[in-house]
Amino acid sequence: xxxxxxxxxxxxxxxxxxxxxxxxxxxxxxxxxxxxxxxxxxxxxxxxxxxxxxxxxxxxxxxxxxxxxxxxxxxxxxxxxxxxxxxxxxxxxxxxxxxxxxxxxxxxxxxxxxxxxxxxxxxxxxxxxxxxxxxxxxxxxxxxxxxxxxxxxxxxxxxxxxxxxxxxxxxxxxxxxxxxxxxxxxxxxxxxxxxxxxxxxxxxxxxxxxxxxxxxxxxxxxxxxxxxxxxxxxxxxxxxxxxxxxxxxxxxxxxxxxxxxxxxxxxxxxxxxxxxxxxxxxxxxxxxxxxxxxxxxxxxxxxxxxxxxxxxxxxxxxxxxxxxxxxxxxxxxxxxxxxxxxxxxxxxxxxxxxxxxxxxxxxxxxxxxxxxxxxxxxxxxxxxxxxxxxxxxxxxxxxxxxxxxxxxxxxxxxxxxxxxxxxxxxxxxxxxxxxxxxxxxxxxxxxxxxxx
Amino acid sequence: xxxxxxxxxxxxxxxxxxxxxxxxxxxxxxxxxxxxxxxxxxxxxxxxxxxxxxxxxxxxxxxxxxxxxxxxxxxxxxxxxxxxxxxxxxxxxxxxxxx
Numbered sequence: 001x002x003x004x005x006x007x008x009x010x011x012x013x014x015x016x017x018x019x020x021x022x023x024x025x026x027x028x029x030x031x032x033x034x035x036x037x038x039x040x041x042x043x044x045x046x047x048x049x050x051x052x053x054x055x056x057x058x059x060x061x062x063x064x065x066x067x068x069x070x071x072x073x074x075x076x077x078x079x080x081x082x083x084x085x086x087x088x089x090x091x092x093x094x095x096x097x098x099x100x101x102x103x104x105x106x107x108x109x110x111x112x113x114x115x116x117x118x119x120x121x122x123x124x125x126x127x128x129x130x131x132x133x134x135x136x137x138x139x140x141x142x143x144x145x146x147x148x149x150x151x152x153x154x155x156x157x158x159x160x161x162x163x164x165x166x167x168x169x170x171x172x173x174x175x176x177x178x179x180x181x182x183x184x185x186x187x188x189x190x191x192x193x194x195x196x197x198x199x200x201x202x203x204x205x206x207x208x209x210x211x212x213x214x215x216x217x218x219x220x221x222x223x224x225x226x227x228x229x230x231x232x233x234x235x236x237x238x239x240x241x242x243x244x245x246x247x248x249x250x251x252x253x254x255x256x257x258x259x260x261x262x263x264x265x266x267x268x269x270x271x272x273x274x275x276x277x278x279x280x281x282x283x284x285x286x287x288x289x290x291x292x293x294x295x296x297x298x299x300x301x302x303x304x305x306x307x308x309x310x311x312x313x314x315x316x317x318x319x320x321x322x323x324x325x326x327x328x329x330x331x332x333x334x335x336x337x338x339x340x341x342x343x344x345x346x347x348x349x350x351x352x353x354x355x356x357x358x359x360x361x362x363x364x365x366x367x368x369x370x371x372x373x374x375x376x377x378x379x380x381x382x383x384x385x386x387x388x389x390x391x392x393x394x395x396x397x398x399x400x401x402x403x404x405x406x407x408x409x410x411x412x413x414x415x416x417x418x419x420x421x422x423x424x425x426x427x428x429x430x431x432x433x434x435x436x437x438x439x440x441x442x443x444x445x446x447x448x449x450x451x452x
Numbered sequence: 453x454x455x456x457x458x459x460x461x462x463x464x465x466x467x468x469x470x471x472x473x474x475x476x477x478x479x480x481x482x483x484x485x486x487x488x489x490x491x492x493x494x495x496x497x498x499x500x501x502x503x504x505x506x507x508x509x510x511x512x513x514x515x516x517x518x519x520x521x522x523x524x525x526x527x528x529x530x531x532x533x534x535x536x537x538x539x540x541x542x543x544x545x546x547x548x549x550x551x
Contacts, residue, residue, distance in 0.1 A: 039467075039469060039470050039529070040467065040538065041537065041538075042470075042529055042530040042537045043470070043529070043530040044530070134471075135471075135524065136471055136524045137471075138528070241516065244515065244516060245478075245516055245518070248474075248476050248516070248518060248520060249466070250466050250467065250468050250469075250474070251468055251474065252468040252469075252472045252474050252509065252522035253509065253511070253522065254511055254513065254520055255511075301531075301532065302532070304532075347532060349532065349533065351535065357535060358535055358536050358541045359535065359536070359541065359542070359544075359545065360533075360535050361502065362500070362501060362502055362542075362545060364500075364545065365548070377532070379532050425532055426530065427528065427530055427531050427532075428470040428471075428528055428529060428530060431469075431470070431471050
């Protein structure tokens with residue numbers, strides 16, 4: 001049965017064209033689906049179990065989508081809720097949804113799909129040989145797993161289908177693959193499997209697959225042979241080039257995409273322009289495989305304090321690297337002498353902004369900057385220790401001379417105090433898959449009736 | 453010396469998950485594609501990113517006039533020594549590469 005899915009934008013909180021959304025609702029979609037996050041911005045969200053986006057923006061955009069859902073009379077699904085899809089983020093989004101249901105006077109059935117994994121489950125699976133590393137994978141053990149603040153599994157189509165089959169008006173899903181929330185319904189209704197996954201991949205970033213990437217709203221029609229994608233903002237178009245080029249985006253292999261239970265192969269896909277606006281794709285192939293779900297995990301890797309000084313004196317600008325290296329050695333010896341700290345228990349990292357701060361050792365250009373920003377990043381086992389090292393470093397970052405026989409220089413500190421405590425540093429600690437016999441066995445579904 | 457950016461329409465890079473980075477060279481025309489596809493040597497691109505050649509995946513895609521390179525991040529995204537959380541500035545190295 002043909003299935004029409006409306007995608008308001010690539011991620012909740014990036015904004016969408018309201019007229020285009022209204023046009024999409026009028027076109028009678030079978031489902032409205034939006035992504036809520038990804039690993040793009042780094043490990044902090046998963047580590048802390050918090051959304052990186054403002055609650056006010058989340059609530060304001062979700063309000064518009066809840067109104068669109070009520071008008072369309074179809075389910076609304078959000079995947080990877082709250083940037084990382086941790087259980088705490090699902091609860092946070094559920095609370096926002098309850099508030100809105102009350103404010104809007106909506107009676108709703110809400111399904112929450114939890115993707116969080118207790119460390120013990122993963123430890124048992126590791127012992128049973130049901131965890132497989134991807135390339136490259138960090139080493140894991142029962143100890144490292146126990147240290148992780150959050151572990152999530154990426155749900156696929158089956159888990160989203162289970163949530164939809166509860167008759168939910170709204171599905172708030174934890175971590176899912178970007179595509180699963182879009183592909184689940186066409187797959188369940190028997191549309192072409194390759195087209196379901198491929199169309200979902202094309203649409204998951206919203207209008208990024210069109211000629212007007214910031215316009216947001218995308219509509220995809222799935223059927224027995226292929227899919228047709230259409231941007232709904234005025235003036236935007238999906239061309240065979242803009243659509244096929246989207247497979248390159250954030251994908252290490254532009255032809256293959258792994259999902260729970262198999263992979264998508266678009267090597268033989270044919271793209272056809274139906275008119276100036278819509279593009280149709282056929283020939284995409286779904287290749288079934290073992291049922292595995294990808295795991296993501298983050299753990300605290302210390303705490304950080306940062307300081308910034310700006311060198312403007314031409315002599316220091318020209319010798320910034322030598323100065324930073326010398327200061328680094330001096331600080332190490334001072335930390336040993338005054339704090340009696342083992343060098344393995346802290347890390348000092350000097351980033352020279354204006355020299356090579358973005359690329360480090362890969363940088364192959366040199367220039368003559370007007371000034372150099374010196375960012376000192378201190379990592380230690382506790383915040384108190386990182387902060388203490390920051391205070392120790394402070395006067396030297398301000399006054400350290402290149403040579404012994406010169407008047408003490410004073411560099412530019414942009415604010416007082418010069419140091420900023422950054423809190424915990426998290427790092428990604430899993431790049432593995434978990435084998436499952438029953439897709440739902442690592443996921444939890446809760447259904448709640450909400451009345452205003 | 454001609455730089456890649458003088459022939460290509462655009463060079464972009466981005467993480468492909470926390471463990472990989474991918475660099476896309478959009479050539480724009482079949483002529484530019486043919487020229488860059490021939491001129492870009494896999495081992496030179498690998499050296500540019502301090503990668504062993506065997507870890508660099510290369511895709512030459514004439515239908516899109518695109519050449520794509522993917523490789524494991526030398527530093528995992530967000531590790532304390534990561535300098536570019538999104539890997540998006542890495543494209544400049546290939547854009548500025550002399551042919």
